[in-house]
Amino acid sequence: MSAAPTAARLGLLACEVCRLVSRAPRPGEHAHCPRCDASLHARKPASLARTWAFLIAAVILYVPANTLPIMDTSSLFGTQRDTILSGVAFLWTSGSLVLAVLVFFASIMVPLAKMLALTVLATSVQMRAAWHPRTRTRLYRVIEFIGRWSMLDIYVVTILVALVQVNTFAAIHVGPGAAAFGAVVVLTMFAAASFDPRLIWDSLGERP
Amino acid sequence: MSAQTFVACLECDLLHRKVCLPPDGEARCTRCGARLYKRTRPDANERALALTLAASILFVLANVFPILALEVQGVHSSTTLLAAVRSLWDEEARGVAALVFATTILVPAAELVGLIWVLAALRRGTRAWGAVPMLHFIESVKPWGMVEVFVLGVLVSLVKLAHIATVEAGVALFSFGALMALVAAAAAAFDADAAWLQLEASR
Numbered sequence: 001m002s003a004a005p006t007a008a009r010l011g012l013l014a015c016e017v018c019r020l021v022s023r024a025p026r027p028g029e030h031a032h033c034p035r036c037d038a039s040l041h042a043r044k045p046a047s048l049a050r051t052w053a054f055l056i057a058a059v060i061l062y063v064p065a066n067t068l069p070i071m072d073t074s075s076l077f078g079t080q081r082d083t084i085l086s087g088v089a090f091l092w093t094s095g096s097l098v099l100a101v102l103v104f105f106a107s108i109m110v111p112l113a114k115m116l117a118l119t120v121l122a123t124s125v126q127m128r129a130a131w132h133p134r135t136r137t138r139l140y141r142v143i144e145f146i147g148r149w150s151m152l153d154i155y156v157v158t159i160l161v162a163l164v165q166v167n168t169f170a171a172i173h174v175g176p177g178a179a180a181f182g183a184v185v186v187l188t189m190f191a192a193a194s195f196d197p198r199l200i201w202d203s204l205g206e207r208p
Numbered sequence: 209m210s211a212q213t214f215v216a217c218l219e220c221d222l223l224h225r226k227v228c229l230p231p232d233g234e235a236r237c238t239r240c241g242a243r244l245y246k247r248t249r250p251d252a253n254e255r256a257l258a259l260t261l262a263a264s265i266l267f268v269l270a271n272v273f274p275i276l277a278l279e280v281q282g283v284h285s286s287t288t289l290l291a292a293v294r295s296l297w298d299e300e301a302r303g304v305a306a307l308v309f310a311t312t313i314l315v316p317a318a319e320l321v322g323l324i325w326v327l328a329a330l331r332r333g334t335r336a337w338g339a340v341p342m343l344h345f346i347e348s349v350k351p352w353g354m355v356e357v358f359v360l361g362v363l364v365s366l367v368k369l370a371h372i373a374t375v376e377a378g379v380a381l382f383s384f385g386a387l388m389a390l391v392a393a394a395a396a397a398f399d400a401d402a403a404w405l406q407l408e409a410s411r
Contacts, residue, residue: 155361
């Protein structure tokens with residue numbers, strides 16, 4: 001297979017902000033987009049190292065995010081601590097099946113799938129794998145798109161804390177799990193943004 | 209070689225020669241299938257400006273009025289988005305408060321103001337001061353504007369609360385719903401390629 005005509009092989013740099021294609025400067029010189037002045041890189045700088053760093057931090061925080069309560073409800077009947085999972089269980093047992101499934105996907109499946117997918121992608125690039133580049137690129141596109149939906153539970157907690165206060169019938173307070181969960185969402189978004197899908201295709205051309 | 213005749217795929221780096229697309233057509237990468245560029249109508253950015261202006265009115269309504277109101281045994285409680293952020297802040301959940309503030313108020317507001325700034329200047333045919341860094345900024349913060357996720361979050365809270373109290377959707381919830389639709393429509397109408405070309409020409 002002859003090497004595909006990529007911008008990098010032709011000595012060109014594509015701007016990630018305005019998409020202008022320009023000639024790469026001599027090695028060692030810092031390149032700026034002639035149109036929008038953005039920094040130009042053939043590939044995102046230190047892509048794999050950054051992806052791993054954000055990913056590992058997210059995996060570590062995923063544990064407190066799911067085991068610590070994201071909110072405490074105190075009422076006359078005592079205090080109830082809710083984790084992400086018990087919140088889903090509450091929706092399920094109270095009959096809101098559609099919402100239960102929705103929140104389960106957004107809060108539990110999406111972060112898990114995202115961390116798994118990024119691990120697979122980063123590992124495959126590290127191993128210079130050549131399998132299914134198109135499918136792997138599509139996988140990247142999907143996780144980049146769905147990642148934001150995990151913020152759902154953070155917004156639910158925000159609204160509940162503001163509305164249910166001491167002067168009503170109970171008081172809802174934020175739990176420490178909320179900060180950990182928010183951090184997981186932010187870190188996985190950073191991890192996905194650091195990963196450069198072009199690396200998936202770079203290993204193909206190296207093969208005879 | 210003119211740079212404008214070529215486009216590189218941002219997902220696999222394959223270089224493509226730009227072709228003339230049919231109206232409303234979209235070009236995708238032949239190797240990985242990523243979106244490359246689209247052909248919009250000549251008035252695309254005028255429509256984007258109109259939609260963004262409408263969105264900014266709704267943004268104000270969405271932030272001034274209460275989102276949800278709650279009533280239990282005669283006790284009434286309601287909250288605006290900003291008040292909700294403040295109650296998180298007062299609970300010492302500062303990081304979470306900052307995250308909610310950034311994703312639902314700060315970034316969407318910056319995007320709306322920035323887009324109006326750039327599009328209004330392009331419409332007059334002048335080059336707005338700071339238009340290039342502004343467009344640059346808008347593109348980089350885009351993933352952090354999460355109005356649509358927030359709307360879904362409010363709906364989930366509404367259902368949760370409906371089990372224990374009488375809940376009423378406030379004006380802001382409907383405003384947020386409409387804002388979500390208008391922001392999506394403006395993003396779909398906005399032709400960034402045309403804006404960059406025009407900015408370059410007016411330099």
